[in-house]
Amino acid sequence: MKTLGVIFSNIHDKEINELTATRTLASVPYAGRYRLIDFVLSNMVNSGIYKVGIITKYNYQSLMEHIGSGKSWDLSRKNGGLTILPPYGRDSAAVYSSRFEAISNCAYYLREATETYVVMSDCDNVCNIDFSKVLSYHIEKHADITVVYRRKQLEEGDKKVRTKLELDSGGRVRKVITGNKHSGTVNVFTNMLVVNRKFLLSIIDNADELGYKSFSRDVLIRGVDDYNIYGYEYTGYFASIDTMANYYKHSLQLLDKSTRDQLFRSGGAIYTKVRDSAPCKIDDTGSVKNSLVADGCVIEGEVENSILFRGVKIAKGAHVKGSILFNNVLVDSGSYVNCVIADKFSHILESRTLSGHETRPYFLPKNTIV
């Protein structure tokens, strides 16, 4: 069945405002050579979705540069392919402020499409999911909407706002609760869903009449009785990148082989923009332990429990521990770097000591010289 993909690139930008100061959440670097959007884009392509619209709002220059024509994801196509959907402002009207408005903004894109189904996803979900299975389930259940959820054990004191689902034995969603007071093992909505395109358009077209303003509040929470909403459980590896501490934690979890295999080798491949960097080089004086290292790195110093993106250079006598260094970061000799997230092109000069903590990694913004 022909399916259209819609990705929200900005929706959670505020949650990690350090990393999204100069970019969308979609283009936040992740796992040594990727941007967050690579995961959802690859998942869509690997599920046979070859027409994808990316809804943007602001700061999307880096995203457009990363995506280009979409050919790295095999989305440079005559029919379909990739479309960036920039905010559509009318006169003095402000650009959208909610997910519902964001979708309404690109109603023209949905209307011109011929696909029967739409897969919608945020881009802060790091996982390897086969949407075609969700789609089969959606068709089998004759659902209007199928939401993807995962079972999650919520820890004591976890005060994050989450959307919890209660399902009946047939898999139909009977109750949707959004809040920060959940506890125990709950079904958490992943912000990935399948919806019938015509159904979605009818909601958008009648939103004023129905008084709909919010997708989760009005369509999901209030609509559970009126609409056929089903839940599909995703059981694979899943990381939601919603805070800096989570970004750090989930990134370093990739140093574990089974986590890495689940994300990168359990389903389809994860594609990203090819940069043609030279192979990584470790010199006589270099030492690397328990770390992920991308192409183009030159390592003369010591690195452990870290993730190095493309083109990072670690000078002789520098020591990098538990850190995530983005593209082209330079660490000069004699420096000690611990629990640091350094954005692109930052430069840590000779004999500096920088240290953060796992719960609050020290962040160096893009182009910082310390």
Place this chain on the structure above:
Amino acid sequence: MKKKKCVAMLLAGGQGTRLYALTAGIAKPAVSFGSKYRIIDFTLSNCTNSGIDTVGVLTQYEPLILNEYIGSGEPWDLDRANGGVHTLSPYQAKAGGEWYKGTANAIYQNIHFLNKYDSENVLILSGDHIYKMDYSRMLSEHVLSDADCTIAVIDVPVSEAPRFGIMSFDKDKRITDFEEKPKNPKSNHASMGVYIFKKDVLIEELIRDEKDKTSQNDFGKNIIPYMLKSGKKLYAYCFTGYWKDVGTVTSLWEANMDLLGDHPAINLNEPDMKIYSRNEPLPPSYIGETGNVINSVFTAGCEINGTIINSVVSEDVAIGKGSVIRNSVIMRGTVIGENVTVDYGMLDENVTVEDDVVIGDQNSSKERIALIGRDSVIRKGSVIASGDIVENK
């Protein structure tokens, strides 16, 4: 359509018999090199980096992997609407057909391609050399001197001169003498196998040479000497960078090793002279707690839990705990178990080495490389002596 200034013809049909197991089932230009490349990436990238967007790749021997690798030419930015990369294999026509008999005959059989693009000049390249060169400079000199043919020249050690086409030239760089593989070389100016011809002159010479039944239809042996004898204007273009013919196991190993050290002989990190390649979508490489990498290069998708010293490791390679890889080249997809030692070895693609295997020895040398052919499986505890060749049959 605007006439192109220069079209490239890349000779990629060589069997590469002196690479033994490495070219079983694969053309020499498609052999892995330098961690993330195949040999042909260098010439294709040079074309793109020199502004040449039309390349005919002449394939003949085992072309399948090579053709698939080149594909639409997208990795080298050679998927062009007007021009781009084309693989040209020998074909059957109404008047019959035959294999490419020699380098010149290969171009002769594709004169229609040259006529189609009708460029002013034709650049002839070999697909089995490792070097970074801006052909546009050579082309400027060629145009400026109004040469019929310009030959790229590199100075080689006198002892190696007998392996090459050796020439002499005057102070204007006009070539006065050319000898293919001379026993007593008169100079150390060696031909790099890179020629720029005026297109019309090239076609004329190819047709003439084809009629000569005694000719071996080879540029170095026939075309160039004849042109020189008949008074055509041949000029040398002096190239001074890194250039290596990787036609033998030893030279291929050496070229790989040239990527190592503090100041590698060939620099792959120049932003405006990148070498492009087709890459698998793989995560970054992981180096484990027990992993130890010293003076080596590697690329994406590796899982390194052993020790690698002075070696070149390709994508998607796994190296188990307790294993030591020294002075070796490990090509893509190869899996090495635990407690394995490899010294002076070259392991081709998708080789499986089980635990406790010993390949080569530390006292071996580049002349005695242990060679393991693609898809081979080396059983637990086996010993492969230095200089041995294992082929998967």
